[in-house]
Structures are given as C-alpha cells and as structure tokens.
Amino acid sequence: MVECLIKIENLKKHFPLKKRMLGRQMGVVKALDGISFSIREGGSFGLVGESGSGKTTAARAILRLIEPTEGKILWEGRDLCTIPESEFKRFRRNMQMIFQDPHSSLNPRKTVFRSVGEPLLIHERIRGRALRERVRELLEIVGLKGEFMFRYPHELSGGQKQRVVISRALSLHPKLLILDEPTSALDVSVQAQMLAFLESLQEQFGLTYLFISHNLAVIRHTCEAVGVMYLGKIVELGSAEKVFSAPKHPYTRALVAAVPIPQADQPENAVLLEGDIPSATNIPPGCRFNTRCPEKIGAVCEEIEPWTYRVADGSEVACHLYRSADSGPSRGHPSHLNFHGK
Amino acid sequence: MCSTPKAEDKGLPLLEIEELRIEFGTFEGVSHVLDGVSLSLERRGTLGLVGETGCGKSITAKAILRLLPEPPAKIVSGSIRFQGEDLLRKGKQDMRKVRGRKIAMVFQDPMTFLNPVFTIEQQLVDVIVAHDEGRQGGRPVSRKEAREKAVALLRDVRIPQPEERIRAYPHEFSGGMRQRVLIAMALSGSPDLLIADEPTTALDVTIQAQILKLTRDLVRERELSVLLISHDLGVVASVCRQIAVMYAGTVVENCSTKQLFRNPIHPYTQGLLSSILTFSTRKARPEGIKGAIPDLIHPPAGCRFHPRCPKAHELCRREKPEAVQIEKGHWVRCHLHSGLSKNG
Numbered sequence: 040m041v042e043c044l045i046k047i048e049n050l051k052k053h054f055p056l057k058k059r060m061l062g063r064q065m066g067v068v069k070a071l072d073g074i075s076f077s078i079r080e081g082g083s084f085g086l087v088g089e090s091g092s093g094k095t096t097a098a099r100a101i102l103r104l105i106e107p108t109e110g111k112i113l114w115e116g117r118d119l120c121t122i123p124e125s126e127f128k129r130f131r132r133n134m135q136m137i138f139q140d141p142h143s144s145l146n147p148r149k150t151v152f153r154s155v156g157e158p159l160l161i162h163e164r165i166r167g168r169a170l171r172e173r174v175r176e177l178l179e180i181v182g183l184k185g186e187f188m189f190r191y192p193h194e195l196s197g198g199q200k201q202r203v204v205i206s207r208a209l210s211l212h213p214k215l216l217i218l219d220e221p222t223s224a225l226d227v228s229v230q231a232q233m234l235a236f237l238e239s240l241q242e243q244f245g246l247t248y249l250f251i252s253h254n255l256a257v258i259r260h261t262c263e264a265v266g267v268m269y270l271g272k273i274v275e276l277g278s279a280e281k282v283f284s285a286p287k288h289p290y291t292r293a294l295v296a297a298v299p300i301p302q303a304d305q306p307e308n309a310v311l312l313e314g315d316i317p318s319a320t321n322i323p324p325g326c327r328f329n330t331r332c333p334e335k336i337g338a339v340c341e342e343i344e345p346w347t348y349r350v351a352d353g354s355e356v357a358c359h360l361y362r363s364a365d366s367g368p369s370r371g372h373p374s375h376l377n378f379h380g381k
Numbered sequence: 382m383c384s385t386p387k388a389e390d391k392g393l394p395l396l397e398i399e400e401l402r403i404e405f406g407t408f409e410g411v412s413h414v415l416d417g418v419s420l421s422l423e424r425r426g427t428l429g430l431v432g433e434t435g436c437g438k439s440i441t442a443k444a445i446l447r448l449l450p451e452p453p454a455k456i457v458s459g460s461i462r463f464q465g466e467d468l469l470r471k472g473k474q475d476m477r478k479v480r481g482r483k484i485a486m487v488f489q490d491p492m493t494f495l496n497p498v499f500t501i502e503q504q505l506v507d508v509i510v511a512h513d514e515g516r517q518g519g520r521p522v523s524r525k526e527a528r529e530k531a532v533a534l535l536r537d538v539r540i541p542q543p544e545e546r547i548r549a550y551p552h553e554f555s556g557g558m559r560q561r562v563l564i565a566m567a568l569s570g571s572p573d574l575l576i577a578d579e580p581t582t583a584l585d586v587t588i589q590a591q592i593l594k595l596t597r598d599l600v601r602e603r604e605l606s607v608l609l610i611s612h613d614l615g616v617v618a619s620v621c622r623q624i625a626v627m628y629a630g631t632v633v634e635n636c637s638t639k640q641l642f643r644n645p646i647h648p649y650t651q652g653l654l655s656s657i658l659t660f661s662t663r664k665a666r667p668e669g670i671k672g673a674i675p676d677l678i679h680p681p682a683g684c685r686f687h688p689r690c691p692k693a694h695e696l697c698r699r700e701k702p703e704a705v706q707i708e709k710g711h712w713v714r715c716h717l718h719s720g721l722s723k724n725g
Contacts, residue, residue, distance in 0.1 A: 229673075230658070231655075231656035231657075231658065232671075234658070235669070255586070257658060293587060297587045299590070301642070303641070311590055315558070
C-alpha cells in the first residue's frame with residue numbers, strides 16, 4: 040500500500056438547528072455526512088462540488104477548527120480526534136490552511152513582517168534580527184522582495200497578498216497545506232502563475248496538498264486524485280484523469296458538461312441540471328441526487344441510498360447505475376470510499 | 382463621419398462607441414481609466430467584453446447608461462451613439478427614459494440589487510409601473526395588470542410556478558433564481574439592449590450553465606441585443622458572436638468569436654488564451670502573463686501593454702498603435718501589425 044499521510048474515515052459534521060427562544064432542537068444540518076478519502080505523502084487531492092456541498096466544512100473539520108461529530112482523521116496512523124485540544128494546538132502547525140480571499144486573511148493594521156512573523160514568534164520564539172532574516176527568507180521563497188515586509192496589505196495586489204499568505208503558512212514547515220479556493224479571487228492571467236508556483240513549492244518542500252475548489256479546471260490541473268462532493272457526501276472518487284475524462288456519476292457528468300468551453304461554436308449542453316442543490320437540513324431520501332438526476336432509473340433511486348461501487352477503471356461511484364458493473368465488493372457503510380492517490 | 386443619422390436608419394449599428402475617453406479624479410492624481418474605447422454592436426447582435434480586473438469593462442458599461450458619478454468621473458471626449466442618438470448629449474430627464482426602456486442592465490451580485498424587505502411581486506410591479514409612467518398616450522397601467530405582466534415575465538425567465546413564487550421574499554430564492562428575477566426586471570421595460578455585467582460570476586457552474594442558456598434563448602425569442610461583460614472567455618464564447626478584448630482602458634482586439642479563437646493576433650489576447658486552464662486536455666503548464674496591470678494614473682507611454690508584452694520593440698514604447706483591420710471584421714491595435722494593409 041502507498042504511504043498515506045492523512046486518512047479520513049467516515050467523517051461527519053452535523054450542526055444542530057435550534058429554535059431561538061427555548062433552545063429546542065429543530066433538526067440538524069448535515070453539512071458533512073460521512074466522507075472517506077486518503078492522501079499520500081507529497082500527493083495532492085482535490086475536493087470539488089457546488090457551493091453548499093460541504094467542501095469547506097470538510098477542510099475545517101480536518102483541521103479541527105470545528106469539532107467533527109463522528110469519524111476518524113488518521114494522521115500517520117494516529118487519530119487526531121482523540122488528541123486533547125491543549126496538545127492539538129502544538130500539533131496544528133503540521134497543517135496549514137490558505138483561504139479564498141487573501142485580503143481578509145491579512146490584518147490591515149499589521150505590516151507583512153508582523154503577519155508573517157507572528158507564527159514564528161509564537162511557536163518558535165524567534166525574535167529580533169533572527170526573525171527579520173527568517174521573514175525575508177520566507178518572502179523570497181514565495182518570490183517577493185525582502186522590502187515587502189515593511190508594507191501594509193493595502194499596498195499589495197491580490198496575487199502578492201496571496202503570496203504573503205502562503206509564506207506565512209509555510210513559516211512553520213507544515214506537511215499538509217489545505218488550499219480553499221486559492222485562485223478564485225485572482226484574474227485568469229495571475230491564476231495560471233499561482234498554480235504553477237504552488238506546484239513548484241510542492242516539489243521544493245515535499246508538501247501534501249488538499250485542494251478545494253468549485254473550478255474543475257483548477258482541480259484537473261493540480262490534483263492526481265479527486266473527490267466529487269454533493270450534499271455532504273463524496274459521490275465519485277478516483278484519479279483526476281479518470282474522473283474528468285470519463286465521469287461516471289450523473290452529477291459529475293453534469294458538472295463537467297456545465298463548464299463553458301473557450302471556443303467558438305460551443306455544443307449545446309446535452310445534460311443541463313435543473314433546479315438548485317437541496318438544503319442540507321432536508322436531504323432527499325434515497326440517493327441524495329435523485330431530485331436533479333437526469334439519469335434516474337426509478338423508485339430505487341428515491342428509496343435506497345446507493346452503495347459505493349468500484350468500477351472497472353478503479354474509480355468509486357455511489358450510484359445505482361453501477362450495481363451490476365461492480366467489479367469488487369464495496370465495504371461497510373454506503374459511500375464508504377477508500378481511495379489511495381497513485 | 383455620419384453626423385445626423387436617423388434613428389431608424391437600417392444598416393446603422395444599434396450601439397456605437399467612438400474614442401471614448403474617461404478620467405477619474407483621485408487624491409493621487411488623474412486616473413486615465415478609458416483611453417479611446419471604440420465598440421459597435423449590431424441590432425440583435427451579441428458582443429462580449431473580456432479583460433482582467435481593472436481594464437475598464439464595467440466603466441464602459443456604466444458610461445453607456447450614464448451611471449458614472451460625475452465627478453469624480455469625467456467624460457473627456459468621444460461619443461456613445463445609441464439608435465443614432467448621442468447618449469452623452471442627453472440630459473438627466475432624457476436619460477431616465479433610456480434606462481430600463483431602451484437599455485437595461487443586470488449586475489453581478491443579485492442580492493445587492495433586490496430589497497430584502499419587499500416581496501418579488503412588490504419590487505417587480507413597482508418597476509413595471511415606473512416604466513409605464515413616462516410613456517406617452519394611453520391609459521396608465523393598473524397594479525393588477527402590472528402583476529399579470531410580472532407573472533408573465535417570471536415565466537419567461539423560466540421560474541417554476543410563477544403565480545406562487547412571486548409572493549416570496551428574495552431570501553427565499555437561491556442565487557440562480559435571484560439572477561433570473563433581475564433578468565425579468567431588466568426585461569420589464571422591453572429594452573432593445575441588455576447589458577449584463579458578470580451575470581454568472583457569483584453562481585455555481587451548473588447554475589451558470591442554466592443562466593447562459595436562458596440568455597441565449599432570450600436573444601432568440603425577444604430580438605434582444607446583448608452586451609456581456611465577463612473575465613471568462615468560456616462564458617463569453619457561449620453567448621456572443623463578437624468579442625472585444627480590453628486591456629488597461631483600450632480595446633486591443635475586436636473580432637468575431639470564431640476569429641478570436643482561430644487566429645488571435647494581439648499578444649495580450651494570445652497571453653489570455655494561453656493562461657486559460659482548459660478542461661479537456663491537460664496542457665504542460667499554462668503560462669499566464671508576466672507582471673501586473675499598469676497604474677492608470679501614470680500609464681505606460683505608447684502601447685499600454687508594452688511592459689508585459691513579450692514582443693515589444695522600440696516603437697511600442699513611444700507611440701500608441703492605431704486600430705488596424707487584419708481581415709474583414711477583425712480589428713487589432715498592435716504595432717506588430719500596423720504595417721499591414723489598412724483596408725483589409
């Protein structure tokens with residue numbers, strides 16, 4: 040088996056919905072309803088899906104920024120959920136997160152030096168000239184000149200701010216970097232630069248990436264394995280090449296077909312999804328995609344939650360269409376997916 | 382050129398912008414935001430305006446509707462002729478008759494443009510009544526008639542069960558549905574031209590595909606002309622037959638969608654196309670364009686793209702290139718091609 044750095048098993052996060060006055064529980068928002076995947080050391084895994092599918096909740100639960108309701112997060116074999124909060128603070132330096140909007144990730148009243156230097160000050164007690172040298176080094180790694188450390192965020196462009204945020208994330212030598220929509224706020228011309236830069240960083244420092252994006256092209260270009268999320272579950276999991284060149288799940292197919300292609304004479308979309316993603320408070324019974332699915336078989340989709348089937352090319356799909364095509368027994372819980380990078 | 386055109390003159394473009402120059406007064410100095418923008422849009426045509434953030438796409442759109450605050454904005458020179466009339470010469474009252482009834486606009490974030498405390502019905506009916514007030518002759522529309530019209534509009538933008546949904550508040554609608562409501566609102570004055578400024582940027586891809594399909598259908602059904610602004614060439618290509626590429630306040634290339642993808646001429650357009658992450662094939666590594674967009678308070682002399690251009694030479698630093706026709710309907714502003722035939 041491939042060495043995996045982090046392995047997520049049946050991770051769930053349910054938020055209780057309370058009535059304002061009496062605090063009575065009115066229901067639950069099943070933001071994350073049992074997802075499993077693993078990432079090999081030095082690999083990159085992508086989570087895609089529409090907004091509201093639980094991508095960001097997954098990232099936050101993995102970092103334990105919110106406590107998961109159920110499930111395991113195995114880091115080199117050790118379950119992170121059992122580590123007490125006080126100890127976890129020290130552990131968290133191994134995993135860093137980069138958020139979508141670099142502007143709101145930087146304190147407007149702090150110079151770049153103070154923002155980038157703060158983790159070093161807290162975790163490594165580096166001060167004075169040594170700290171300044173470290174910050175200068177970090178900025179040079181991300182391709183910014185040393186004098187940027189005396190600037191304030193408003194003096195930087197979007198791409199430069201994103202680089203500052205990355206240098207701060209790198210300051211404690213993390214192993215895992217979670218990138219939540221790292222390029223959405225950037226222009227296309229800068230986006231391409233940023234992705235190339237992230238790739239070179241990964242090679243340089245042997246980082247492991249968890250990419251989160253609604254942009255399929257970004258995931259396709261950066262990740263070797265990908266999980267497609269819909270309403271808190273992974274509905275298709277496999278190598279990026281397979282999932283995007285031959286999508287299996289009807290949702291993945293619709294998602295792929297919806298991307299506008301930059302070319303003249305576009306084909307009229309064959310599959311156009313109707314309606315919107317349902318609310319996570321009221322997940323449709325049976326297959327959660329049945330309300331919008333263009334390839335619904337019948338009653339079985341409305342009544343029975345599909346198991347996860349492994350298809351011939353190694354992808355795993357949670358859909359009734361693949362009941363007969365199953366080439367290996369699926370284990371345990373429905374949608375209990377287990378895929379190892381390359 | 383033609384100084385006194387007739388409004389109904391056939392063969393005349395619906396919208397024609399010529400050498401539009403706009404400046405913004407800022408604390409740091411005067412920002413030269415638009416530097417001679419020329420565009421034209423045929424009747425029932427679809428034109429896409431693409432470019433990076435800050436290249437002047439939205440400013441151009443707002444200038445057409447005269448929505449720019451003046452000051453700080455200042456229209457220095459140029460003309461915007463719509464159906465033969467120069468919109469820049471119109472007074473405030475006359476412009477109100479143009480907005481909504483002749484040219485309507487849809488913006489990026491639908492929630493910002495809907496009032497959260499009123500139902501969709503109240504907001505749509507208000508707009509329909511307001512559009513009707515200025516019309517000459519005939520009986521004013523009653524609120525009951527306006528409501529019927531509102532329901533019909535919601536049906537036109539494919540909102541299911543419009544009779545019931547019209548009573549909902551904006552928060553009860555999803556992002557895609559809200560954008561449909563805004564499109565319905567824009568259509569309520571039966572405009573000839575619809576300007577859509579990044580209409581799908583805030584939406585998911587699946588919802589984006591729905592809205593783009595709706596736009597294509599509306600163009601067909603309603604004989605509408607569309608000016609679509611987007612940073613996404615894929616979005617523009619799926620709706621528009623013409624594309625204008627903007628960079629730092631100028632249109633650098635203007636041609637049909639087919640020509641743009643078959644034969645991009647301007648180095649900026651080429652850079653833009655090469656930085657797109659294509660989905661179908663995994664390219665080696667998209668290149669992107671080095672550098673960042675220039676400061677428009679002190680724009681580079683000559684061609685504004687020269688500091689980032691891989692093919693820049695001496696002339697590019699000195700002189701601003703003229704627009705040249707490369708082939709029929711394919712205009713480009715670049716010194717590399719200014720030596721070529723000017724008549725196509």
